[in-house]
Amino acid sequence: LLINWFQYRKHSENPSSVYRTREEIQEVRSKSDPIMLLKDRMVNSNLASVEELKEIDVEVRKEIEDAAQFATADPEPPLEELGYHIYSSDPPFEVRGANQWIKFKSVS
Template identity: 55%
Template sequence: VELQTCRYHGHSMSDPGIQEVCSRRDPIFVLKEHMLSNSMASAEEFKGTDVEIREEVEDAAQFATLDPELLLEELCNHVFYNNPPLDIRGTHPWAKLKSIS
């Protein structure tokens, strides 16, 4: 599935009309409006789904925030499910990484 959407935040505070453009182009918003207008789902169902999604996102964000930072040697582990490419942007994925700080 390919969906075209927009940024919810502009490059600067002076970017005009971001919310208006998003309300017309956001595929999730458009699908939601289509489903509501064709009685495919109720507003209450969407409210329940929104609550579940917000809780899941909050849990994931909290987990990511509290999870310890990976060691440099582990950064390339578990990146690919199967048959990793031999070359990633000119560097071998299992090459010893060195901190530049």
């Protein structure tokens, strides 16, 4: 499997620096972007309409925006909870060193 890698931006992410022209990005997306190719194939095969795919895009963008909003608005957990959901919180037997975060205490 050969995967084309196309760098859209400079590594600096400076918004004033232009790495690719808009036309170049659109051309590459139309010819080799796997998501765009799948969408085209689905529409051409009558598996989905353009409108259905646009609705899915709107739903996905909304879900991403909600998740980003939650992630930025949610307070950071206390330091002693950083290991939660990594290890079993109730091991069936004593496991020495199973929760490496237990030795840390939150300063807040």
